[in-house]
Amino acid sequence: MTRNRQWIYARKPNAEVGPANFDLRETEAPQPRAGEVLVRTTLLSLDPASRAWMQGATYRSQLNPGDVMAGWGLGEVVESHAEKFAPGDLVSGEFGWQEYAALSAHRLTKHDKRHKPEHLLSVLGITGLTAYFGMLDVGRPRPGETVLVSAAAGAVGSVAGQIAKLSGCHVVGTTRGRDKCKWIVDEFGFDAAIDYSEGNLDRALKAACPRGIDVYFDNTGGEMLAAALRRMNVFGRVSCCGAVSQYDTASPAPGPFGVPGFLVTKRIRMEGFVVMDFYNRRAQAEAALARWLEEGKIKAAVDIVEGFENMPSALADMFAGKNRGKLMVRVG
Ligand SMILES: NC(=O)c1ccc[n+]([C@@H]2O[C@H](COP(=O)([O-])OP(=O)(O)OC[C@H]3O[C@@H](n4cnc5c(N)ncnc54)[C@H](OP(=O)(O)O)[C@@H]3O)[C@@H](O)[C@H]2O)c1
Numbered sequence: 001m002t003r004n005r006q007w008i009y010a011r012k013p014n015a016e017v018g019p020a021n022f023d024l025r026e027t028e029a030p031q032p033r034a035g036e037v038l039v040r041t042t043l044l045s046l047d048p049a050s051r052a053w054m055q056g057a058t059y060r061s062q063l064n065p066g067d068v069m070a071g072w073g074l075g076e077v078v079e080s081h082a083e084k085f086a087p088g089d090l091v092s093g094e095f096g097w098q099e100y101a102a103l104s105a106h107r108l109t110k111h112d113k114r115h116k117p118e119h120l121l122s123v124l125g126i127t128g129l130t131a132y133f134g135m136l137d138v139g140r141p142r143p144g145e146t147v148l149v150s151a152a153a154g155a156v157g158s159v160a161g162q163i164a165k166l167s168g169c170h171v172v173g174t175t176r177g178r179d180k181c182k183w184i185v186d187e188f189g190f191d192a193a194i195d196y197s198e199g200n201l202d203r204a205l206k207a208a209c210p211r212g213i214d215v216y217f218d219n220t221g222g223e224m225l226a227a228a229l230r231r232m233n234v235f236g237r238v239s240c241c242g243a244v245s246q247y248d249t250a251s252p253a254p255g256p257f258g259v260p261g262f263l264v265t266k267r268i269r270m271e272g273f274v275v276m277d278f279y280n281r282r283a284q285a286e287a288a289l290a291r292w293l294e295e296g297k298i299k300a301a302v303d304i305v306e307g308f309e310n311m312p313s314a315l316a317d318m319f320a321g322k323n324r325g326k327l328m329v330r331v332g
Helices: 049-055 126-139 155-166 178-188 201-208 222-231 261-265 275-294 308-319
Strands: 003-009 022-028 036-045 073-080 090-093 100-104 146-149 170-175 192-195 213-218 232-240 269-272 302-306 326-330
Touching: 003 308, 022 308, 036 090, 036 308, 049 308, 073 100, 126 155, 126 213, 126 232, 126 275, 146 155, 155 170, 155 178, 155 213, 155 275, 170 178, 178 192, 192 201, 201 222, 213 222, 222 232, 302 308, 308 326
Parallel strands: 146 170, 146 213, 170 192, 213 232, 232 269, 302 326
Antiparallel strands: 003 022, 036 073, 036 100, 036 326, 073 090
């Protein structure tokens, strides 16, 4: 018998998510059926959206207490009943928060082992694709423009900012605390950083974006979105990637003042997207991201927490802003 530890989403959070919302369960590893593959998880991704799935339906159905917690992972095939996979293959998919998963072959992606596993779950995975398409296809930055990126020290934000720099833009990032501000400038080449926890966003944006904002890559929603709209230039673009400031609560704030007012008067295009919308073009984006990484034109920021038992606390830490870059847990 192979032991399979699972984190169960046990109790709906009334406010901030934490270990009290999860139970650790030990069961037997599942038996793969025809067309399925048994995978041993090696790395699990932590994502802000996990919290939103606990609250209600988003772009996917709501999770319910009793479900294995949902999440993306990377792992190794241990047994295959599907033609395209063999033991030892490196694969990713929605494994859930568990050590073993039996998944239908069509829900798995096989990876080239020349890449580092942690890069496959970050800059060369969903994180990188989100930054790539959200910045280039939705934001459409042009050389010389000013680009603002929120949650810029995080997984998507750090890559989105670097892509805007490669597009020849003046790039400003927002994050929490002076250390993280310094880090995004020194490590990723942001031109300026704003510590949003100091308040007075209008004054900070005016100083960091003296020529206004042409593209706002919005990871946070909330106050930052409201302040960015006030500073946007005519014909600006807001790429709505996520609203992390509104996930970790049972009562999200209403949308910002200025919609649709500023959109009309400033002719702003504000567009939401989900990375899966671009899935048929992922090979193009993966190739570009891998090339930039190899050439040293972008840097990967990976924050690895050791130990499957730390999944719930790592998720809570993400909302406290403790991660730098892509947060993931090494499962063993
Ligand atoms: N559209 C898509 O297809 C897609 C795909 C993936 C991710 N996303 C979205 O992209 C955004 C970033 O996700 P990620 O995976 O890259 O996570 P991440 O940025 O690595 O981690 C989340 C970060 O959000 C910040 N944060 C937490 N609470 C906040 C608050 N109340 N106000 C402002 N900032 C807060 C924290 O950084 P600070 O220290 O800076 O506060 C934290 O490090 C999320 O909104 C996510 O939902 C969208």
